[in-house]
Amino acid sequence: MELAAVFTDPFVLSCTILCLLLHLALRSLRPTSASGRRLPPGPSGIPLLGALPLVGPAPHTGLAALARKHGPVMYLKMGTCGVVVASSPSAARTFLKALDARFANRPAVASAADITYGCQNMVFANYGPKWKLMRKLASVHLLGARAVADWSRVRRDEAGRAVRGIAEAAEAGRSVVVPELLVCALANIVGQITVSKRVFDAQGDESNSYKEMIVSLLTGTGLFNISDFVPALSWMDLQGVQAKLRRVHTQFDGLITKLLAEHAATAEDRAREGRLDFVDKLRASKDDEDGETITEINIKGLIFDMFTAGTDTSSIIVEWAMAEMMKNPSIMARAQEEMDRVVGRDRRLEESDIAGLPYLQAVCKEAMRLHPSTPLSLPHFSFEECEVDGYRVPASTRLLVNIWAIGRDPDAWEDPLEFRPERFLSGPAAKVDPMGNYFELIPFGAGRRICAGKLAGMVFVQYFLGTLVHAFEWRLPDGEEKVDMAETFGLALPKAVPLRAVVTPRLVPAAYA
Numbered sequence: 398m399e400l401a402a403v404f405t406d407p408f409v410l411s412c413t414i415l416c417l418l419l420h421l422a423l424r425s426l427r428p429t430s431a432s433g434r435r436l437p438p439g440p441s442g443i444p445l446l447g448a449l450p451l452v453g454p455a456p457h458t459g460l461a462a463l464a465r466k467h468g469p470v471m472y473l474k475m476g477t478c479g480v481v482v483a484s485s486p487s488a489a490r491t492f493l494k495a496l497d498a499r500f501a502n503r504p505a506v507a508s509a510a511d512i513t514y515g516c517q518n519m520v521f522a523n524y525g526p527k528w529k530l531m532r533k534l535a536s537v538h539l540l541g542a543r544a545v546a547d548w549s550r551v552r553r554d555e556a557g558r559a560v561r562g563i564a565e566a567a568e569a570g571r572s573v574v575v576p577e578l579l580v581c582a583l584a585n586i587v588g589q590i591t592v593s594k595r596v597f598d599a600q601g602d603e604s605n606s607y608k609e610m611i612v613s614l615l616t617g618t619g620l621f622n623i624s625d626f627v628p629a630l631s632w633m634d635l636q637g638v639q640a641k642l643r644r645v646h647t648q649f650d651g652l653i654t655k656l657l658a659e660h661a662a663t664a665e666d667r668a669r670e671g672r673l674d675f676v677d678k679l680r681a682s683k684d685d686e687d688g689e690t691i692t693e694i695n696i697k698g699l700i701f702d703m704f705t706a707g708t709d710t711s712s713i714i715v716e717w718a719m720a721e722m723m724k725n726p727s728i729m730a731r732a733q734e735e736m737d738r739v740v741g742r743d744r745r746l747e748e749s750d751i752a753g754l755p756y757l758q759a760v761c762k763e764a765m766r767l768h769p770s771t772p773l774s775l776p777h778f779s780f781e782e783c784e785v786d787g788y789r790v791p792a793s794t795r796l797l798v799n800i801w802a803i804g805r806d807p808d809a810w811e812d813p814l815e816f817r818p819e820r821f822l823s824g825p826a827a828k829v830d831p832m833g834n835y836f837e838l839i840p841f842g843a844g845r846r847i848c849a850g851k852l853a854g855m856v857f858v859q860y861f862l863g864t865l866v867h868a869f870e871w872r873l874p875d876g877e878e879k880v881d882m883a884e885t886f887g888l889a890l891p892k893a894v895p896l897r898a899v900v901t902p903r904l905v906p907a908a909y910a
């Protein structure tokens with residue numbers, strides 16, 4: 398028989414498919430033991446998919462339930478991939494501190510590669526010289542403490558525009574949709590500091606469709622996509638996730654390409670006026686002493702990171718904090734009373750006021766504890782085999798840190814399900830900050846892959862939440878009695894129903910000018 402005929406022969410084809418399925422099924426069963434040490438405890442799976450179906454549509458809650466049964470360090474076989482899940486502060490400390498270097502990679506995930514120019518960005522880059530250079534340049538020119546302080550004027554300006562827009566809505570008797578106005582403001586900040594461009598003139602259809610793009614990207618990449626766990630089946634794209642992500646990516650790439658073309662056309666003006674933005678600075682310092690360099694694709698990848706990782710994440714936390722405060726009016730009143738005392742009602746809140754507002758800071762921490770914007774963080778991937786609590790964790794294992802479960806761990810938090818900012822004012826939690834040093838509260842992750850934008854994220858959340866709560870009274874629209882607190886799972890964890898509210902100004906009229 399000729400070779401071509403062999404592959405079209407129905408019998409040979411059926412046998413090949415059967416062998417492939419059998420091979421996948423065997424690989425997906427939980428390996429028992431090897432090299433004398435056992436794998437960490439975890440559920441057994443079913444052939445082919447392993448434990449994937451046990452995780453359910455909201456993996457952060459599904460994995461938390463499994464961890465209650467199997468323990469805070471749990472090993473699952475999902476499809477053909479080994480996954481270890483850390484679900485307690487001490488398990489997170491083990492993986493993100495003691496074993497940080499070994500788990501510093503990202504897994505090769507088809508759905509991420511599709512939208513990140515083949516992982517040429519910082520968020521999905523493997524741990525190595527290119528990632529280090531991107532991270533260093535982003536820190537020096539955009540996200541480090543000095544850089545974040547340098548662009549406070551941009552944040553002040555966008556917060557002012559947001560406040561004016563809300564005041565106009567109030568005057569016209571219109572309600573406002575909190576996440577829409579926040580994402581519009583944050584995207585405009587990111588646009589200005591990266592490519593000197595406000596991306597949306599005002600909140601409206603254009604900014605709302607941008608938000609939809611980000612939501613689709615975060616939802617799509619966060620989904621437990623069968624193709625990512627059984628790569629041999631990825632060509633079938635069984636859930637249609639990749640096709641959708643590729644469509645949204647084409648749209649997003651169109652936006653970035655347009656921004657970069659406009660940016661190139663105005664480069665000389667910026668150089669003459671000495672007002673260089675992130676992309677200008679990246680191009681001027683793109684090579685390191687070891688010969689590593691940032692390409693134009695990396696620049697696109699970094700812009701993509703800043704818009705996706707930098708907008709919805711912060712806005713989700715502010716929205717949840719507002720929702721919790723509207724649900725608990727005494728918390729809203731206490732925050733407003735603190736701001737009236739420290740800031741007064743004659744002007745808007747400034748970033749420099751935040752240091753004197755401990756209750757506002759506590760509200761932000763409490764929102765990050767109960768509603769972390771990336772509940773399973775981002776996946777890490779191990780370089781080599783290691784030992785954890787006497788168990789063997791093989792090389793090439795994916796690590797998921799269940800930040801959501803850790804924030805609700807009853808061994809770490811008293812009354813963990815209650816929204817109680819006071820817990821951060823006195824007692825054991827008073828010293829806890831969310832910047833990666835206290836493993837019971839790690840909304841930004843921890844270790845060397847900790848969120849590169851944690852300082853910016855913290856300022857966004859505190860400043861925008863403070864500004865909105867100080868400048869307006871917030872209530873639900875007529876006819877709505879309860880704040881809907883349901884979540885939608887993706888890579889991020891937004892409210893299922895966007896928070897809509899009716900507002901009344903509470904400062905002197907000049908503060909809204």
Ligand code: HEM
Nearest residue numbers: 520706707710711774775840841842846848849850853854
């Ligand atoms: C409150 C807001 C934010 C939260 C809760 C948050 C959370 C996170 C988390 C959990 C990670 C993964 C950490 C890990 O892999 O262990 C991450 C990574 C990242 N975040 Fe954020 N983030 C926020 C805001 C921002 C902002 C404002 C930016 C940039 C403008 C940003 C840029 C990034 C980047 C570039 C990474 C990838 C870092 C790397 O892989 O080396 N984030 N973030």
